[in-house]
Amino acid sequence: MIVALACCAGLAFSTAEFASSQNILNLIAQAAPLILVSIGQMIVILVRGLDLSVGSVVSLTTGILSLNVPVYVSVPAVMLAAAAIGLLNGISVTTFRVHPIIATLSMMGIVQGVTMFVRPSAGGMVPPEILALVSGRLLGIYMPVIWVIVAILVAWKVVHGSRFGLHLFAIGGGETAGTFGIAEQRNVLAAYVLSSCFAAVAGIFLAGRIVSGDPNIGTQYAVDSITAVALGGTQLAGGIGSLHGTVIGCALLAVIANGMNLLNVSAFIQTIVKGLILLAVISLQPRKTIGL
């Protein structure tokens, strides 16, 4: 939090453009997909899981939306596909006791393959309805801002305002959740489904931004979302975390990327900085057990 404020202050002084309203709106639009994906990622991490397939779900979503199909067909299709992917992830983790990393890593490969069938290279047209949902204003407020606010409100209700959310924390907290009458399996399944669905919504938003499909657009989101969640103070070992932390984590990453762009830092150096941040954050989270 303090780091975030310091970064903002530093950037506001060092570059003239940073504090301009146009740039701040850009910043929100840039951060929106990451916020959406990270919220889903956090829900899975709370139950001691990890979802590496979110990136390819984002790509698949933009791929399907760019197929020139009416919106009332493609959007439900995308959401159904995402829910199915999440369900399969959840089933392999709970019923078949596959390690979350293995389950979602293999799912990442499968979904990426399907995406390349649907859309082998970037292109296609996204229906105008989705464009309208992403650009422009509603009641004088920019659409990306509305997306972020709605997503945060929904997620707040799910994570901090419902019995389901409470159960997520309980399951992540320890082995004993089951003995207190919490249906562990069902809740973990739901967490994976939610994660995939949030990724699909992020994909819809991105499709509206780039106005086409791209089989590789989601690649970075798996790592970025984990970084943001960890940066926001959520323990990767599960059970501890907060929605506002995750949102701040995303905002911080976006600010850093935006600032480096304004300062004309090479894209490759930006990659290195991102990796270093991830490494630093994770090293500050010691756990009881060694391993994954």
Next chain:
Amino acid sequence: MNRLSNLSRAALRVPPSYVVFAVLLVTLWAMRPNLMNVAILGTFARQVVPLGIVVLGQLLVISSRSIDLSAGGVILLVNYLISSGLLYDWPVCLVILLCLGVGLSVGLANGLLVGKRRASAVIVTLALNIILIGLVEYLANGKPPGDVPKYFRELYNLRFWTLPAPVIFWFALAGLMSAFLGRSVFGRFVWSIGSNPISAHFSGVPVERTVVLAHTICGLMSAVAALVQTSSIAVGSVRFGPELVMNSIAATILGGVVFGRPALVWGPFVGVLCFALLFVVMTTMGVQEPGKLIAQGLIILLAAIFYGVRSKSNS
């Protein structure tokens, strides 16, 4: 009844890679009998040698309940060092030593962060991978690097009888690793951490030190794989990280090593051979890149599910 269940349990103990390998071999034999000779299969095997060497390290970390996703970055960096022309006037031994040193230090960094700092292995190795890739891209400035020195090529194309030299090297390295794990105290430590890290700790196994060492060896293996990979391509290539890492995990799991199962070398070894055959079979069947990705994912998932079901039936 009892005998039958004993038999089925014994059948379940066979690594899935053996079964998959047999199935693939029969498929290939049925479809393209003319491909079934040692020289041709040797050439196919040669293509997966880098993967096979990465797997030798990966199986060590996976059986000590960790994971290494940084092999791609190490390979990229080593490849860049050799093919960029920076070290053209250095003697060969020094270049190779430097490359191995890169692998060792990346592995050591992984190991220290995972073992001593107790940070999440996935994230640590992922982050190091990102840093290495960014570093290489920054150094190369987006351009593909230049040529690989000639002696690397010649070494790679060498054949003894009909078997390619890299395949023999891989086989020897696997044998060495197998003997090392079977005989050394370190091998015993890895096995005991694999079966139960908590009881290993209370039995006096230096868990931290073993994990650090396993990661270091894994980094070294990545560097060795990088040397082979570099000699296999005439010019430096820029992209082969992600598939290689995913395949190395897949082959390890296929070979019967999953988080918390003892390290065995030959199961994963055959797992890598499966991948060599799989690519041949799919190419002859006309399956494109997306189909290959899907098949790989399905193989990992099914092998992992197989273990999940098995460990449940045992308990």
